Amino acid sequence: MVTTRRLTLLAGLTLVSRAHAAGIGFSAPNIVAITPQLVTSGQPSGPALESLGALGFQAVVYLAPSSVPDAIKNEPEILASQGIEFVHIPIPFGAPEPSHADAVSLALQRLQAKKVLVHCQVNMRASSMVFLHRVLHRKENPALAYEAVAKVWSPSGAWRTLLVHQLAKYKVNFEPY
Numbered sequence: 001m002v003t004t005r006r007l008t009l010l011a012g013l014t015l016v017s018r019a020h021a022a023g024i025g026f027s028a029p030n031i032v033a034i035t036p037q038l039v040t041s042g043q044p045s046g047p048a049l050e051s052l053g054a055l056g057f058q059a060v061v062y063l064a065p066s067s068v069p070d071a072i073k074n075e076p077e078i079l080a081s082q083g084i085e086f087v088h089i090p091i092p093f094g095a096p097e098p099s100h101a102d103a104v105s106l107a108l109q110r111l112q113a114k115k116v117l118v119h120c121q122v123n124m125r126a127s128s129m130v131f132l133h134r135v136l137h138r139k140e141n142p143a144l145a146y147e148a149v150a151k152v153w154s155p156s157g158a159w160r161t162l163l164v165h166q167l168a169k170y171k172v173n174f175e176p177y
Contacts, residue, residue: 025055030123030152034134038108040126040148041119043070046078053082058114061107063100063125065090070121085111091125096162098169104129105137123152128159132166135174142167142174149176 024031029042043064044052049072052060060079064071066088072078076086087107091100108116108130118126127149134145149155155163155176163176 026051028119029121030127032123032127032148032151034130034148037115038130039117040123040130040152041117042122042126043072043119044117046072046074049075049078050082052079052117053084056115057084057117059085059087059111059116061087061089061104061111061116061118061126063089063091063104063118063120063129065092068121085114087111091120091129093121093125094158096125096128096158098162098166101129101132101136101162101166105133108133109137124155124159127152128155128163132163135172136166136170142172146174146176 024033024039026044026048028044028048031039031041033039039057049060060075062075066073076088079086089100089103089107091097104118108118118130120126131145131149134140135142160176167174167176
């Protein structure tokens with residue numbers, strides 16, 4: 001009998017495998033290449049973080065609090081040793097705020113000329129925040145931008161509320177499904 005947990009694990013492993021096939025070159029849960037310069041994912045392992053410089057990454061934006069159990073405690077040092085800029089915007093999973101979305105967008109605007117990885121634990125925070133940035137600041141088609149979120153999850157609760165309110169605030173006519 002296949003359990004929901006096993007299906008979720010298999011789906012995550014499939015996304016990791018697709019990421020390798022697409023030439024992203026590191027492993028982490030739920031890797032989604034938005035463009036060659038912008039990638040979202042769940043938490044990369046220590047060895048995966050150590051490979052990012054060789055893969056051309058120039059910045060990492062980390063969206064989970066450093067207190068989450070699977071955080072790599074020395075992530076800033078691992079990245080600094082490769083000359084990779086580390087930006088930490090800790091977003092409590094149960095309480096995302098518009099100010100978090102604004103901070104992520106400001107960071108991504110500043111880093112737009114660099115190859116950037118935006119990650120959290122599982123790519124729920126990252127995919128949602130990058131979606132908002134793409135739609136609200138890069139003026140990308142919301143249905144197309146949402147495809148990257150839908151590869152990972154279907155936001156609910158506080159996350160769905162945040163997406164709906166931010167889209168309405170900027171008068172974007174799109175209903176996340």
